[in-house]
Amino acid sequence: MRVLSIGECMAELSPQHEAGTFRLGFAGDTFNTAWYLARISPEINVSYFTGFGSDSISAQMREMISEAGIDHSNCLVVPDRTVGLYLISLDHGERSFSYWRGQSAARCLASDPDKLGQAIEGHDLIYFSGITLAILDASGRATLLSALRTARINGKLIAFDPNLRPRLWEGTDTMLKATMEGAQVSDIVLPSFEDEATWFKDATPKATANRYLSAGGNTIVVKNGADEIYYRDQTREGTVPVPPIAAVIDTTAAGDSFNAAILAGTKDQSPLPQRIALACRLSAAVVQARGALVPINAADFKS
Numbered sequence: 553m554r555v556l557s558i559g560e561c562m563a564e565l566s567p568q569h570e571a572g573t574f575r576l577g578f579a580g581d582t583f584n585t586a587w588y589l590a591r592i593s594p595e596i597n598v599s600y601f602t603g604f605g606s607d608s609i610s611a612q613m614r615e616m617i618s619e620a621g622i623d624h625s626n627c628l629v630v631p632d633r634t635v636g637l638y639l640i641s642l643d644h645g646e647r648s649f650s651y652w653r654g655q656s657a658a659r660c661l662a663s664d665p666d667k668l669g670q671a672i673e674g675h676d677l678i679y680f681s682g683i684t685l686a687i688l689d690a691s692g693r694a695t696l697l698s699a700l701r702t703a704r705i706n707g708k709l710i711a712f713d714p715n716l717r718p719r720l721w722e723g724t725d726t727m728l729k730a731t732m733e734g735a736q737v738s739d740i741v742l743p744s745f746e747d748e749a750t751w752f753k754d755a756t757p758k759a760t761a762n763r764y765l766s767a768g769g770n771t772i773v774v775k776n777g778a779d780e781i782y783y784r785d786q787t788r789e790g791t792v793p794v795p796p797i798a799a800v801i802d803t804t805a806a807g808d809s810f811n812a813a814i815l816a817g818t819k820d821q822s823p824l825p826q827r828i829a830l831a832c833r834l835s836a837a838v839v840q841a842r843g844a845l846v847p848i849n850a851a852d853f854k855s
């Protein structure tokens with residue numbers, strides 16, 4: 553199986569134990585999912601599509617992506633731009649982000665429709681998120697959605713995490729509209745209930761799932777923090793409890809790593825409750841360390 557994830561990887565500053573000390577890493581929602589997928593499923597070929605600059609920090613990022621075993625050979629290089637930056641702030645383990653990404657190279661990722669189409673070719677599953685849509689202008693968004701629509705018609709599986717980030721959008725209405733357009737081209741939708749309830753006013757996780765099902769998805773898993781996870785596919789629906797976690801250090805990438813375990817299960821079509829249980833174990837390990845990408849023992853998370 554070949555998986556392509558599309559979006560933005562940024563330089564990451566994550567706070568360390570000693571106050572005022574930050575570690576420089578690289579992360580970004582769709583990249584985090586690709587990274588965890590490559591870690592837990594070495595038999596899956598994982599590729600990433602984004603825009604890089606041609607400066608030294610872009611080269612360091614490319615090197616890190618290669619070292620993770622992720623192919624980035626089809627990416628776009630935008631010589632007069634560089635990578636975006638974000639900083640994690642922690643409040644009792646709960647993360648919030650500050651961004652410097654307004655002019656990042658990744659914002660140009662859909663500027664060359666042929667290159668985008670070539671990158672999608674040869675993959676079985678394409679993953680993107682609401683953040684991928686948010687960083688594009690209206691024309692880039694239309695190009696990406698049209699490429700994904702065509703890919704789906706050609707039999708590829710499309711997976712989408714709405715990852716609602718109002719600060720990245722010019723207005724709430726645009727965010728809600730574009731999110732539903734993302735869902736319309738997707739088979740698998742992996743929303744987070746807290747965000748969906750806030751912005752779409754869904755009363756329950758089931759309401760969130762129904763909204764994405766009627767948009768055209770066929771497999772929906774609604775993450776819900778420490779609360780049980782609701783899932784629905786063509787044949788059944790149900791909930792899976794989330795085991796308690798003793799000490800949450802940094803929730804960054806909880807959802808992204810969770811998504812990686814769900815996508816890993818598409819390889820042999822393992823049942824959703826089994827995938828969700830694995831996804832909970834993986835995200836539990838991720839929130840017990842600092843930063844988005846944390847060292848894990850891949851053998852503990854075999855799907």
Ligand SMILES: O=C(O)C(=O)C[C@H](O)[C@H](O)COP(=O)(O)O
Pocket residue numbers: 579580581582584638649683717803804805806807808809844
């Ligand atoms: O906000 C963005 O643009 C980022 O990509 C930064 C983070 O690495 C992910 O967003 C973390 O994602 P969660 O799994 O929701 O914690």
